[in-house]
Amino acid sequence: MEQKIKAQLFTEDQIFKDTAEVPVDMDFMLPDYCPDVVKILKCRAKVHISAQTVSGGTVTPEGTVTVSVLYADENNRIFAFSQGFPFAKSFETGAPAEEITPECHARVEYMNCRAVTGRKIDVHGAVELCLCVTARRSLEILADYDDTQLELRRTTVPATTPMGSAQKYVAIEDEIAVGAGQPAICSLLRYSAEPLVTESKLLNGKNIVKGELGLWLLYAPREGKPQSVRATLPFSQLIEVPGATDECTCNATACVAAMEIKSKIGADGEARSFTVNGKLLVCSKAYCDKEITVVTDAYSRKCETEADVQEVNLRRMSRVLEESCRCRAVLEFPNGSPSEVLDLCCEVQNATAVCGENDITVSGTVMAALLVCNEKGMPEYYEKPIEFSCKYAVQVSENASCKPAVTVKNCSYSLDEGKAEIRIELCIRAAVMVTYHCRVVADLSTCPDRPLEQKDRGAMTLYFASAGESVWDIARKYRAGGAEITALNDVEEGLTENKMLMIPMM
Numbered sequence: 001m002e003q004k005i006k007a008q009l010f011t012e013d014q015i016f017k018d019t020a021e022v023p024v025d026m027d028f029m030l031p032d033y034c035p036d037v038v039k040i041l042k043c044r045a046k047v048h049i050s051a052q053t054v055s056g057g058t059v060t061p062e063g064t065v066t067v068s069v070l071y072a073d074e075n076n077r078i079f080a081f082s083q084g085f086p087f088a089k090s091f092e093t094g095a096p097a098e099e100i101t102p103e104c105h106a107r108v109e110y111m112n113c114r115a116v117t118g119r120k121i122d123v124h125g126a127v128e129l130c131l132c133v134t135a136r137r138s139l140e141i142l143a144d145y146d147d148t149q150l151e152l153r154r155t156t157v158p159a160t161t162p163m164g165s166a167q168k169y170v171a172i173e174d175e176i177a178v179g180a181g182q183p184a185i186c187s188l189l190r191y192s193a194e195p196l197v198t199e200s201k202l203l204n205g206k207n208i209v210k211g212e213l214g215l216w217l218l219y220a221p222r223e224g225k226p227q228s229v230r231a232t233l234p235f236s237q238l239i240e241v242p243g244a245t246d247e248c249t250c251n252a253t254a255c256v257a258a259m260e261i262k263s264k265i266g267a268d269g270e271a272r273s274f275t276v277n278g279k280l281l282v283c284s285k286a287y288c289d290k291e292i293t294v295v296t297d298a299y300s301r302k303c304e305t306e307a308d309v310q311e312v313n314l315r316r317m318s319r320v321l322e323e324s325c326r327c328r329a330v331l332e333f334p335n336g337s338p339s340e341v342l343d344l345c346c347e348v349q350n351a352t353a354v355c356g357e358n359d360i361t362v363s364g365t366v367m368a369a370l371l372v373c374n375e376k377g378m379p380e381y382y383e384k385p386i387e388f389s390c391k392y393a394v395q396v397s398e399n400a401s402c403k404p405a406v407t408v409k410n411c412s413y414s415l416d417e418g419k420a421e422i423r424i425e426l427c428i429r430a431a432v433m434v435t436y437h438c439r440v441v442a443d444l445s446t447c448p449d450r451p452l453e454q455k456d457r458g459a460m461t462l463y464f465a466s467a468g469e470s471v472w473d474i475a476r477k478y479r480a481g482g483a484e485i486t487a488l489n490d491v492e493e494g495l496t497e498n499k500m501l502m503i504p505m506m
Helices: 470-479 482-489
Strands: 003-030 038-053 057-073 078-087 098-115 120-146 150-177 188-202 207-222 229-238 249-265 272-301 303-332 340-355 359-373 379-393 405-415 418-449 460-465 499-504
Touching: 003 057, 003 078, 003 098, 003 150, 003 303, 003 418, 038 098, 038 120, 038 249, 038 379, 057 098, 057 120, 057 188, 057 249, 078 120, 078 188, 078 207, 120 150, 120 249, 120 272, 150 207, 150 229, 150 249, 150 418, 150 470, 188 249, 188 272, 188 340, 188 405, 188 418, 188 499, 207 272, 207 303, 207 340, 207 405, 229 272, 272 303, 272 470, 303 359, 303 379, 340 379, 340 405, 340 418, 359 405, 359 418, 379 418, 460 470, 470 482
Parallel strands: 120 418, 150 303
Antiparallel strands: 003 120, 038 057, 057 078, 098 120, 150 272, 188 207, 207 229, 249 272, 272 418, 303 418, 340 359, 359 379, 405 418, 460 499
Protein backbone atom coordinates (compact mmCIF):
# COMPACT_ATOMS: atom_id res chain seq x y z
CA MET A 1 0.00 0.00 0.00
CA GLU A 2 1.30 3.44 -0.89
CA GLN A 3 2.19 5.62 2.06
CA LYS A 4 3.27 9.24 2.09
CA ILE A 5 5.52 10.60 4.79
CA LYS A 6 5.18 14.34 5.41
CA ALA A 7 7.38 16.81 7.25
CA GLN A 8 7.02 20.39 8.46
CA LEU A 9 9.13 23.16 6.97
CA PHE A 10 9.19 26.48 8.78
CA THR A 11 10.00 29.77 7.06
CA GLU A 12 10.03 33.41 8.06
CA ASP A 13 8.72 35.74 5.40
CA GLN A 14 8.22 39.48 5.21
CA ILE A 15 4.52 39.87 4.55
CA PHE A 16 4.14 43.63 4.89
CA LYS A 17 6.25 46.78 4.58
CA ASP A 18 5.06 50.36 4.39
CA THR A 19 5.97 53.86 5.49
CA ALA A 20 3.82 56.65 6.86
CA GLU A 21 4.44 60.26 7.79
CA VAL A 22 3.52 61.68 11.17
CA PRO A 23 3.28 65.49 11.04
CA VAL A 24 4.50 67.40 14.09
CA ASP A 25 2.79 70.78 14.34
CA MET A 26 2.60 72.46 17.71
CA ASP A 27 3.41 75.59 19.64
CA PHE A 28 4.24 75.94 23.31
CA MET A 29 5.01 78.59 25.87
CA LEU A 30 8.23 78.57 27.88
CA PRO A 31 7.71 77.98 31.61
CA ASP A 32 8.35 80.81 34.04
CA TYR A 33 11.76 79.52 35.08
CA CYS A 34 13.10 79.82 31.50
CA PRO A 35 14.37 83.21 30.26
CA ASP A 36 13.16 84.74 27.00
CA VAL A 37 14.46 83.49 23.67
CA VAL A 38 16.79 85.86 21.85
CA LYS A 39 18.41 83.42 19.41
CA ILE A 40 17.42 79.86 18.58
CA LEU A 41 20.55 77.76 18.08
CA LYS A 42 18.98 74.42 17.18
CA CYS A 43 15.68 72.58 17.15
CA ARG A 44 16.22 68.84 17.70
CA ALA A 45 13.83 65.91 17.95
CA LYS A 46 14.01 62.37 19.31
CA VAL A 47 11.46 59.67 18.46
CA HIS A 48 10.74 56.89 20.95
CA ILE A 49 8.31 54.10 20.07
CA SER A 50 6.89 52.91 23.37
CA ALA A 51 4.37 50.28 22.20
CA GLN A 52 3.10 48.36 19.17
CA THR A 53 -0.44 47.04 19.50
CA VAL A 54 -1.80 44.35 17.19
CA SER A 55 -5.52 44.00 16.66
CA GLY A 56 -6.73 41.78 13.84
CA GLY A 57 -4.89 42.95 10.76
CA THR A 58 -4.04 46.37 12.21
CA VAL A 59 -0.68 47.25 13.77
CA THR A 60 -0.51 50.54 15.66
CA PRO A 61 2.87 51.91 16.79
CA GLU A 62 2.61 54.44 19.61
CA GLY A 63 5.25 56.76 20.93
CA THR A 64 6.47 60.26 21.59
CA VAL A 65 8.35 62.85 19.57
CA THR A 66 10.34 64.95 22.03
CA VAL A 67 11.22 68.35 20.56
CA SER A 68 14.11 70.19 22.24
CA VAL A 69 14.87 73.83 21.55
CA LEU A 70 18.40 75.01 22.28
CA TYR A 71 18.57 78.80 22.54
CA ALA A 72 20.48 81.79 23.92
CA ASP A 73 19.09 84.57 26.10
CA GLU A 74 19.98 88.26 26.08
CA ASN A 75 23.15 87.56 28.09
CA ASN A 76 24.31 84.87 25.67
CA ARG A 77 23.65 82.17 28.21
CA ILE A 78 22.50 78.85 26.75
CA PHE A 79 19.24 77.19 27.75
CA ALA A 80 17.05 74.36 26.49
CA PHE A 81 13.43 73.37 26.81
CA SER A 82 11.75 70.14 25.68
CA GLN A 83 8.15 69.34 24.84
CA GLY A 84 6.67 65.91 24.13
CA PHE A 85 4.32 65.22 21.22
CA PRO A 86 2.51 61.84 21.57
CA PHE A 87 1.47 59.99 18.42
CA ALA A 88 -0.20 56.80 17.25
CA LYS A 89 -0.32 55.59 13.66
CA SER A 90 -2.30 52.60 12.40
CA PHE A 91 -1.18 50.37 9.52
CA GLU A 92 -3.66 48.05 7.84
CA THR A 93 -1.49 45.00 7.16
CA GLY A 94 -4.22 42.51 6.33
CA ALA A 95 -2.22 39.88 8.22
CA PRO A 96 -3.67 37.76 11.04
CA ALA A 97 -2.36 38.53 14.50
CA GLU A 98 -1.06 34.99 15.13
CA GLU A 99 2.69 34.44 14.88
CA ILE A 100 3.59 37.80 13.35
CA THR A 101 6.42 40.05 14.44
CA PRO A 102 6.03 43.78 13.77
CA GLU A 103 9.12 46.00 13.73
CA CYS A 104 8.74 49.75 13.51
CA HIS A 105 11.60 52.16 12.93
CA ALA A 106 11.33 55.94 13.03
CA ARG A 107 13.42 58.78 11.72
CA VAL A 108 13.03 62.54 11.79
CA GLU A 109 12.51 63.87 8.25
CA TYR A 110 12.80 67.51 9.28
CA MET A 111 12.13 69.71 12.29
CA ASN A 112 11.92 73.51 12.18
CA CYS A 113 11.00 76.00 14.86
CA ARG A 114 10.78 79.75 15.26
CA ALA A 115 10.26 82.12 18.14
CA VAL A 116 6.88 83.81 17.64
CA THR A 117 7.62 85.89 20.73
CA GLY A 118 10.30 85.70 23.36
CA ARG A 119 8.23 83.04 25.13
CA LYS A 120 6.26 81.28 22.42
CA ILE A 121 7.84 78.65 20.15
CA ASP A 122 6.21 77.42 16.93
CA VAL A 123 7.30 73.96 15.72
CA HIS A 124 6.70 72.31 12.34
CA GLY A 125 8.19 69.00 11.30
CA ALA A 126 7.57 65.41 10.27
CA VAL A 127 8.59 61.94 11.37
CA GLU A 128 8.67 58.93 9.06
CA LEU A 129 7.57 55.54 10.43
CA CYS A 130 8.60 52.37 8.61
CA LEU A 131 6.74 49.21 9.61
CA CYS A 132 7.91 45.73 8.61
CA VAL A 133 5.88 42.67 9.54
CA THR A 134 7.32 39.16 9.35
CA ALA A 135 5.42 35.93 9.86
CA ARG A 136 6.52 32.45 10.85
CA ARG A 137 4.90 30.07 8.43
CA SER A 138 4.61 26.31 8.39
CA LEU A 139 4.64 24.39 5.11
CA GLU A 140 3.86 20.67 4.95
CA ILE A 141 6.22 19.02 2.47
CA LEU A 142 6.81 15.54 1.12
CA ALA A 143 9.60 13.73 2.96
CA ASP A 144 9.19 10.21 1.50
CA TYR A 145 6.79 8.05 -0.51
CA ASP A 146 6.63 4.30 0.01
CA ASP A 147 6.20 3.19 -3.60
CA THR A 148 8.79 1.05 -5.38
CA GLN A 149 7.83 2.52 -8.77
CA LEU A 150 8.52 6.11 -7.68
CA GLU A 151 11.80 7.92 -8.16
CA LEU A 152 12.43 10.77 -5.69
CA ARG A 153 15.14 13.36 -6.07
CA ARG A 154 16.29 14.48 -2.65
CA THR A 155 18.71 17.15 -1.58
CA THR A 156 19.89 18.49 1.74
CA VAL A 157 19.72 22.23 2.24
CA PRO A 158 21.10 24.27 5.13
CA ALA A 159 18.47 26.36 6.86
CA THR A 160 17.78 28.24 10.02
CA THR A 161 14.39 27.36 11.41
CA PRO A 162 12.73 30.39 13.02
CA MET A 163 11.63 29.07 16.40
CA GLY A 164 9.98 32.17 17.78
CA SER A 165 10.38 35.79 18.81
CA ALA A 166 9.66 37.82 21.91
CA GLN A 167 9.89 41.38 23.18
CA LYS A 168 10.37 42.68 26.67
CA TYR A 169 10.89 46.07 28.26
CA VAL A 170 13.85 46.77 30.53
CA ALA A 171 13.48 49.49 33.14
CA ILE A 172 16.47 51.82 33.52
CA GLU A 173 16.63 53.55 36.89
CA ASP A 174 19.87 55.09 38.04
CA GLU A 175 21.56 58.23 39.32
CA ILE A 176 24.53 59.89 37.63
CA ALA A 177 26.66 62.31 39.62
CA VAL A 178 28.67 65.13 38.05
CA GLY A 179 32.41 65.16 38.51
CA ALA A 180 33.99 66.34 41.74
CA GLY A 181 35.45 69.42 40.05
CA GLN A 182 32.34 70.30 38.06
CA PRO A 183 29.84 73.02 39.07
CA ALA A 184 26.27 72.34 40.18
CA ILE A 185 23.53 71.75 37.61
CA CYS A 186 21.23 74.53 36.51
CA SER A 187 19.51 72.85 33.55
CA LEU A 188 19.94 69.93 31.15
CA LEU A 189 20.76 71.07 27.62
CA ARG A 190 20.82 67.77 25.77
CA TYR A 191 21.40 64.05 26.10
CA SER A 192 22.26 61.11 23.88
CA ALA A 193 21.30 57.54 24.82
CA GLU A 194 22.83 54.64 22.86
CA PRO A 195 21.94 51.06 23.88
CA LEU A 196 24.31 48.31 22.76
CA VAL A 197 23.75 44.55 23.17
CA THR A 198 27.04 42.92 24.20
CA GLU A 199 25.90 39.36 24.92
CA SER A 200 23.01 37.16 23.86
CA LYS A 201 22.84 33.48 24.81
CA LEU A 202 20.25 30.79 25.52
CA LEU A 203 19.89 28.88 28.77
CA ASN A 204 17.00 26.50 29.43
CA GLY A 205 15.00 28.04 26.61
CA LYS A 206 15.42 31.58 27.88
CA ASN A 207 17.45 34.32 26.19
CA ILE A 208 19.90 36.03 28.51
CA VAL A 209 20.55 39.48 27.07
CA LYS A 210 23.23 41.80 28.45
CA GLY A 211 24.27 45.20 27.25
CA GLU A 212 25.25 48.76 27.99
CA LEU A 213 23.41 52.04 27.73
CA GLY A 214 25.81 54.85 26.89
CA LEU A 215 24.67 58.27 28.13
CA TRP A 216 26.19 61.62 27.14
CA LEU A 217 24.77 64.60 29.01
CA LEU A 218 25.37 68.31 28.51
CA TYR A 219 24.20 70.69 31.22
CA ALA A 220 24.34 74.39 31.97
CA PRO A 221 25.66 75.50 35.37
CA ARG A 222 24.46 78.73 36.99
CA GLU A 223 27.67 80.38 35.88
CA GLY A 224 30.32 79.45 33.36
CA LYS A 225 30.32 77.31 30.25
CA PRO A 226 28.27 74.12 29.70
CA GLN A 227 29.60 70.91 31.20
CA SER A 228 29.46 67.35 29.89
CA VAL A 229 28.94 64.11 31.79
CA ARG A 230 29.36 60.59 30.41
CA ALA A 231 28.17 57.36 31.94
CA THR A 232 27.67 53.73 30.96
CA LEU A 233 24.75 51.91 32.56
CA PRO A 234 24.65 48.09 32.31
CA PHE A 235 21.39 46.32 31.64
CA SER A 236 20.31 42.68 31.49
CA GLN A 237 17.07 40.88 30.79
CA LEU A 238 15.79 37.33 30.73
CA ILE A 239 13.40 36.75 27.82
CA GLU A 240 11.38 33.59 27.36
CA VAL A 241 11.30 32.82 23.63
CA PRO A 242 8.63 30.30 22.55
CA GLY A 243 10.07 27.17 20.95
CA ALA A 244 13.71 28.04 21.71
CA THR A 245 16.13 25.38 22.92
CA ASP A 246 19.74 25.57 24.08
CA GLU A 247 20.88 24.45 20.60
CA CYS A 248 19.36 27.57 19.05
CA THR A 249 20.96 30.95 18.39
CA CYS A 250 19.32 34.15 19.55
CA ASN A 251 19.75 37.52 17.88
CA ALA A 252 18.87 40.33 20.29
CA THR A 253 18.53 44.07 19.66
CA ALA A 254 17.70 46.97 21.95
CA CYS A 255 16.27 50.44 21.42
CA VAL A 256 15.16 53.30 23.66
CA ALA A 257 11.38 53.26 24.22
CA ALA A 258 11.25 56.10 26.77
CA MET A 259 13.77 58.29 28.58
CA GLU A 260 13.42 60.95 31.26
CA ILE A 261 16.46 62.66 32.76
CA LYS A 262 16.12 65.25 35.53
CA SER A 263 18.49 67.04 37.85
CA LYS A 264 18.29 66.05 41.52
CA ILE A 265 18.62 68.61 44.31
CA GLY A 266 20.65 67.42 47.29
CA ALA A 267 20.46 68.25 50.98
CA ASP A 268 22.65 71.34 50.44
CA GLY A 269 20.12 72.77 48.00
CA GLU A 270 22.32 72.22 44.94
CA ALA A 271 21.80 69.79 42.08
CA ARG A 272 24.87 67.65 41.60
CA SER A 273 23.37 64.55 40.01
CA PHE A 274 20.85 63.41 37.42
CA THR A 275 18.13 60.81 37.89
CA VAL A 276 17.63 58.54 34.90
CA ASN A 277 14.27 56.84 34.37
CA GLY A 278 13.89 55.09 31.08
CA LYS A 279 12.67 52.03 29.27
CA LEU A 280 14.47 49.91 26.68
CA LEU A 281 12.68 47.57 24.29
CA VAL A 282 14.69 44.37 23.87
CA CYS A 283 13.69 42.17 20.92
CA SER A 284 14.85 38.58 20.66
CA LYS A 285 14.55 36.10 17.77
CA ALA A 286 15.54 32.45 18.12
CA TYR A 287 16.84 30.37 15.21
CA CYS A 288 17.92 26.72 15.11
CA ASP A 289 20.40 25.57 12.47
CA LYS A 290 19.37 22.36 10.76
CA GLU A 291 20.15 20.36 7.66
CA ILE A 292 16.79 19.80 5.99
CA THR A 293 16.24 17.00 3.46
CA VAL A 294 13.66 17.93 0.86
CA VAL A 295 12.23 16.29 -2.26
CA THR A 296 12.82 18.55 -5.25
CA ASP A 297 11.45 16.36 -8.06
CA ALA A 298 9.63 13.04 -8.56
CA TYR A 299 8.24 10.75 -11.23
CA SER A 300 6.79 7.27 -11.59
CA ARG A 301 8.11 4.56 -13.87
CA LYS A 302 4.61 3.12 -14.40
CA CYS A 303 2.12 5.99 -14.53
CA GLU A 304 1.64 9.73 -14.61
CA THR A 305 2.01 11.82 -11.42
CA GLU A 306 0.63 15.10 -10.17
CA ALA A 307 2.94 17.16 -8.00
CA ASP A 308 2.42 20.30 -5.95
CA VAL A 309 5.77 22.08 -6.35
CA GLN A 310 6.48 25.26 -4.41
CA GLU A 311 9.31 27.76 -4.36
CA VAL A 312 10.49 28.64 -0.83
CA ASN A 313 13.17 30.86 0.65
CA LEU A 314 15.15 29.33 3.49
CA ARG A 315 17.28 31.60 5.65
CA ARG A 316 20.28 30.77 7.78
CA MET A 317 22.12 32.91 10.30
CA SER A 318 25.69 32.76 9.06
CA ARG A 319 27.35 34.78 11.82
CA VAL A 320 27.08 37.87 13.98
CA LEU A 321 29.32 40.70 12.82
CA GLU A 322 30.80 42.71 15.70
CA GLU A 323 33.27 45.31 14.52
CA SER A 324 34.40 48.90 14.98
CA CYS A 325 34.66 51.64 12.38
CA ARG A 326 36.44 55.00 12.39
CA CYS A 327 35.74 58.04 10.29
CA ARG A 328 36.80 61.67 10.25
CA ALA A 329 35.98 64.92 8.52
CA VAL A 330 36.84 68.61 8.62
CA LEU A 331 34.26 71.26 9.54
CA GLU A 332 35.05 74.83 8.52
CA PHE A 333 33.81 77.80 10.56
CA PRO A 334 32.58 80.55 8.19
CA ASN A 335 32.92 83.23 10.87
CA GLY A 336 36.50 82.42 11.83
CA SER A 337 37.95 80.30 14.59
CA PRO A 338 35.79 80.01 17.72
CA SER A 339 37.15 81.12 21.05
CA GLU A 340 36.14 77.78 22.56
CA VAL A 341 34.16 74.61 21.81
CA LEU A 342 31.37 73.96 24.30
CA ASP A 343 30.11 70.62 23.02
CA LEU A 344 30.53 67.98 20.32
CA CYS A 345 27.58 65.67 19.68
CA CYS A 346 27.53 62.85 17.10
CA GLU A 347 24.48 60.77 16.19
CA VAL A 348 24.05 58.05 13.57
CA GLN A 349 21.50 59.11 10.95
CA ASN A 350 21.39 55.95 8.83
CA ALA A 351 23.33 52.78 8.10
CA THR A 352 23.19 50.07 5.44
CA ALA A 353 25.22 46.98 4.58
CA VAL A 354 26.20 45.44 1.26
CA CYS A 355 27.38 41.82 1.29
CA GLY A 356 29.93 40.86 -1.33
CA GLU A 357 31.44 37.47 -2.04
CA ASN A 358 34.36 37.94 0.35
CA ASP A 359 33.43 41.01 2.36
CA ILE A 360 30.71 43.08 3.98
CA THR A 361 30.68 46.87 3.58
CA VAL A 362 28.80 48.92 6.18
CA SER A 363 28.20 52.56 5.28
CA GLY A 364 26.04 55.43 6.43
CA THR A 365 25.97 58.94 7.82
CA VAL A 366 26.78 60.44 11.21
CA MET A 367 25.60 63.94 12.01
CA ALA A 368 28.28 65.83 13.93
CA ALA A 369 27.23 69.00 15.77
CA LEU A 370 29.51 71.55 17.41
CA LEU A 371 28.33 74.14 19.91
CA VAL A 372 30.92 76.92 20.10
CA CYS A 373 31.47 80.48 21.25
CA ASN A 374 32.78 82.97 18.72
CA GLU A 375 35.39 85.66 19.42
CA LYS A 376 32.66 87.95 20.81
CA GLY A 377 31.51 85.29 23.28
CA MET A 378 28.25 84.61 21.41
CA PRO A 379 27.14 80.97 21.04
CA GLU A 380 26.96 79.41 17.57
CA TYR A 381 25.82 76.00 16.40
CA TYR A 382 27.32 74.08 13.46
CA GLU A 383 26.42 70.73 11.90
CA LYS A 384 28.17 68.51 9.38
CA PRO A 385 27.02 65.15 7.98
CA ILE A 386 29.96 62.76 7.95
CA GLU A 387 29.88 59.75 5.65
CA PHE A 388 31.46 56.50 6.81
CA SER A 389 32.20 53.27 4.98
CA CYS A 390 34.06 50.28 6.39
CA LYS A 391 34.79 46.99 4.67
CA TYR A 392 35.29 43.71 6.58
CA ALA A 393 36.77 40.53 5.16
CA VAL A 394 34.04 37.95 5.72
CA GLN A 395 33.36 34.80 3.71
CA VAL A 396 29.64 34.94 2.92
CA SER A 397 27.27 33.67 0.26
CA GLU A 398 26.11 35.86 -2.60
CA ASN A 399 22.60 35.75 -1.10
CA ALA A 400 23.71 37.17 2.26
CA SER A 401 22.15 40.25 3.85
CA CYS A 402 22.20 42.05 7.19
CA LYS A 403 20.76 45.07 8.97
CA PRO A 404 23.55 46.75 10.94
CA ALA A 405 23.00 48.41 14.30
CA VAL A 406 25.53 51.25 14.52
CA THR A 407 26.22 53.28 17.66
CA VAL A 408 28.71 56.03 18.49
CA LYS A 409 31.36 54.79 20.92
CA ASN A 410 33.48 57.92 21.05
CA CYS A 411 34.05 61.22 19.27
CA SER A 412 36.68 63.95 19.56
CA TYR A 413 37.94 67.03 17.76
CA SER A 414 40.98 69.25 17.26
CA LEU A 415 41.00 72.92 16.16
CA ASP A 416 43.30 74.39 13.54
CA GLU A 417 42.96 77.82 11.87
CA GLY A 418 39.24 78.15 11.47
CA LYS A 419 38.61 74.44 11.09
CA ALA A 420 37.79 71.50 13.32
CA GLU A 421 38.85 67.96 12.54
CA ILE A 422 36.21 65.60 13.91
CA ARG A 423 37.08 61.96 14.68
CA ILE A 424 34.38 59.36 15.35
CA GLU A 425 34.60 55.74 16.53
CA LEU A 426 31.58 53.55 15.83
CA CYS A 427 30.44 50.14 17.09
CA ILE A 428 28.79 47.88 14.51
CA ARG A 429 26.72 44.78 15.24
CA ALA A 430 24.75 42.82 12.66
CA ALA A 431 23.34 39.32 12.24
CA VAL A 432 24.33 38.08 8.78
CA MET A 433 21.54 36.05 7.18
CA VAL A 434 21.96 33.88 4.07
CA THR A 435 18.94 33.10 1.89
CA TYR A 436 18.65 29.85 -0.05
CA HIS A 437 16.09 29.58 -2.85
CA CYS A 438 14.72 26.06 -2.95
CA ARG A 439 12.20 24.14 -5.05
CA VAL A 440 10.32 21.55 -2.96
CA VAL A 441 7.60 19.01 -3.61
CA ALA A 442 4.84 19.73 -1.11
CA ASP A 443 2.58 16.88 -2.23
CA LEU A 444 2.57 14.09 -4.80
CA SER A 445 -0.12 11.80 -6.17
CA THR A 446 0.21 8.87 -8.58
CA CYS A 447 -2.38 8.33 -11.32
CA PRO A 448 -2.76 4.57 -11.91
CA ASP A 449 -5.61 5.25 -14.38
CA ARG A 450 -3.06 7.02 -16.61
CA PRO A 451 -0.38 4.37 -17.22
CA LEU A 452 2.69 5.09 -19.33
CA GLU A 453 2.94 3.77 -22.87
CA GLN A 454 4.77 0.42 -22.71
CA LYS A 455 4.61 -0.32 -26.45
CA ASP A 456 7.93 -0.81 -28.21
CA ARG A 457 9.88 -0.55 -24.91
CA GLY A 458 12.82 -2.91 -24.98
CA ALA A 459 14.77 -4.19 -22.00
CA MET A 460 17.66 -1.82 -22.67
CA THR A 461 18.19 1.48 -24.48
CA LEU A 462 21.44 3.10 -25.54
CA TYR A 463 21.82 6.82 -24.96
CA PHE A 464 24.72 9.03 -26.04
CA ALA A 465 25.10 11.52 -23.19
CA SER A 466 27.02 14.79 -23.37
CA ALA A 467 29.28 16.20 -20.66
CA GLY A 468 27.27 18.32 -18.24
CA GLU A 469 24.09 16.27 -18.44
CA SER A 470 22.70 14.79 -15.24
CA VAL A 471 21.72 11.17 -14.73
CA TRP A 472 18.46 12.32 -13.10
CA ASP A 473 17.32 14.23 -16.20
CA ILE A 474 18.16 11.27 -18.45
CA ALA A 475 16.39 8.80 -16.17
CA ARG A 476 13.35 11.05 -15.97
CA LYS A 477 13.19 11.32 -19.75
CA TYR A 478 13.11 7.53 -20.14
CA ARG A 479 11.17 6.90 -16.89
CA ALA A 480 13.98 4.65 -15.72
CA GLY A 481 15.70 4.15 -12.39
CA GLY A 482 18.50 6.62 -11.75
CA ALA A 483 20.34 4.39 -9.26
CA GLU A 484 20.31 1.53 -11.77
CA ILE A 485 21.80 3.75 -14.49
CA THR A 486 24.68 4.96 -12.30
CA ALA A 487 25.44 1.43 -11.06
CA LEU A 488 25.26 -0.20 -14.50
CA ASN A 489 27.45 2.44 -16.19
CA ASP A 490 29.73 3.27 -13.25
CA VAL A 491 29.07 7.02 -13.47
CA GLU A 492 28.25 9.82 -11.07
CA GLU A 493 25.13 12.03 -11.11
CA GLY A 494 26.83 14.82 -13.04
CA LEU A 495 28.53 13.58 -16.19
CA THR A 496 31.96 15.10 -16.80
CA GLU A 497 32.54 13.67 -20.31
CA ASN A 498 30.66 12.41 -23.34
CA LYS A 499 29.62 8.82 -22.73
CA MET A 500 27.34 6.12 -24.08
CA LEU A 501 24.94 4.95 -21.39
CA MET A 502 22.98 1.73 -21.12
CA ILE A 503 19.51 2.46 -19.73
CA PRO A 504 17.48 -0.42 -18.29
CA MET A 505 13.85 0.01 -19.33
CA MET A 506 12.13 -2.76 -17.39
